[in-house]
Amino acid sequence: MPPTAPAVEIVGLVKRYDDHEIVRSLDLVAARGQVTAVLGPNGAGKTTTIECCEGLRRPDGGTVRVLGLDPLTDGPSLRPRVGVMLQDGGLPSSVRALELLEHVSTMYADPWDVPDLVERLGLAGFARTTVRRLSGGQRQRLAMATALVGRPELVFLDEPSAGLDPQSRHAVWELVRALRAQGVSVLLTTHLMDEAEDLADHVVIVDHGQVIAQGSPSELIDSSARTSLTFAAAPGLPTISLASALGAGVQETTPGHYTVSGSVVPATLATLTRWCADRDVLLSRLSTGRRTLEDVFLDLTGRSLR
Numbered sequence: 001m002p003p004t005a006p007a008v009e010i011v012g013l014v015k016r017y018d019d020h021e022i023v024r025s026l027d028l029v030a031a032r033g034q035v036t037a038v039l040g041p042n043g044a045g046k047t048t049t050i051e052c053c054e055g056l057r058r059p060d061g062g063t064v065r066v067l068g069l070d071p072l073t074d075g076p077s078l079r080p081r082v083g084v085m086l087q088d089g090g091l092p093s094s095v096r097a098l099e100l101l102e103h104v105s106t107m108y109a110d111p112w113d114v115p116d117l118v119e120r121l122g123l124a125g126f127a128r129t130t131v132r133r134l135s136g137g138q139r140q141r142l143a144m145a146t147a148l149v150g151r152p153e154l155v156f157l158d159e160p161s162a163g164l165d166p167q168s169r170h171a172v173w174e175l176v177r178a179l180r181a182q183g184v185s186v187l188l189t190t191h192l193m194d195e196a197e198d199l200a201d202h203v204v205i206v207d208h209g210q211v212i213a214q215g216s217p218s219e220l221i222d223s224s225a226r227t228s229l230t231f232a233a234a235p236g237l238p239t240i241s242l243a244s245a246l247g248a249g250v251q252e253t254t255p256g257h258y259t260v261s262g263s264v265v266p267a268t269l270a271t272l273t274r275w276c277a278d279r280d281v282l283l284s285r286l287s288t289g290r291r292t293l294e295d296v297f298l299d300l301t302g303r304s305l306r
């Protein structure tokens with residue numbers, strides 16, 4: 001295994017279900033020791049891609065290398081070095097939470113101290129509860145603990161904070177930061193843009209099975225206009241006329257709520273208020289602010305539901 005191989009290297013990945021191409025020539029590199037976040041709308045192909053990395057799905061094309069190895073043929077070498085947290089937990093249902101964690105820890109040569117993991121993820125309150133009786137968020141935290149207990153070099157976390165209460169989410173974020181500080185490589189998927197912005201060194205945005213943008217959160221935000229402008233007024237304003245006055249895009253995102261895309265400078269505000277005054281339109285809200293990763297994501301992937 002080349003010592004310099006990235007944590008994950010995917011080249012030209014193709015995956016089809018029933019002749020429908022779900023992942024379409026996807027390239028992705030997750031560097032060692034970094035947190036890489038994969039974002040994308042529902043059905044974009046994130047889980048399918050991760051499952052190909054975990055050796056759970058066989059690609060129809062392209063290559064996948066995990067720590068320089070092939071997850072399909074090198075499973076035995078990879079298993080002790082890679083932690084996997086599946087989206088649906090994938091835990092046996094009739095065993096008690098702590099017993100499961102302790103049992104999994106015995107499978108590893110140098111496991112994470114179980115009481116420490118219990119403390120970090122707040123598992124003590126349901127340690128004696130069987131998995132089938134755990135709430136969704138409790139099961140999620142237990143799944144994360146079982147993914148980490150073997151002290152993996154690389155961990156795949158598929159939506160680790162989905163359905164968690166704010167306290168648990170912060171605990172998960174702290175743990176991801178601790179993993180990074182220990183030099184562990186993390187590849188996670190998330191729908192939480194603040195999570196990606198806070199935690200990730202590298203963000204990969206996937207849509208329709210392809211990477212459509214990537215970079216550090218600040219690179220992605222800087223690559224688009226830095227300031228956002230939104231306003232509220234009567235529904236149904238002629239956005240084409242306003243866009244041409246502003247020299248920027250204007251979208252009515254929900255009735256009566258508008259977003260201006262493109263460069264926002266002081267003159268943009270003056271033009272907007274003059275355009276409204278000329279038409280006797282009263283702005284009920286006008287707001288500018290720093291653009292976020294969520295703004296970039298919505299610009300890139302659109303606002304329609306999937």
Ligand SMILES: Nc1ncnc2c1ncn2[C@@H]1O[C@H](COP(=O)(O)OP(=O)(O)OP(=O)(O)O)[C@@H](O)[C@H]1O
Pocket residue numbers: 017018022040041042043044045046047048049
């Ligand atoms: N085993 C399967 N058979 C057929 N289609 C599948 C199968 N698994 C996934 N799909 C389809 O592949 C597409 C991508 O699914 P995937 O779970 O990879 O998306 P995702 O980006 O992880 O979405 P989400 O954000 O909703 O979790 C979806 O349209 C899904 O219905």
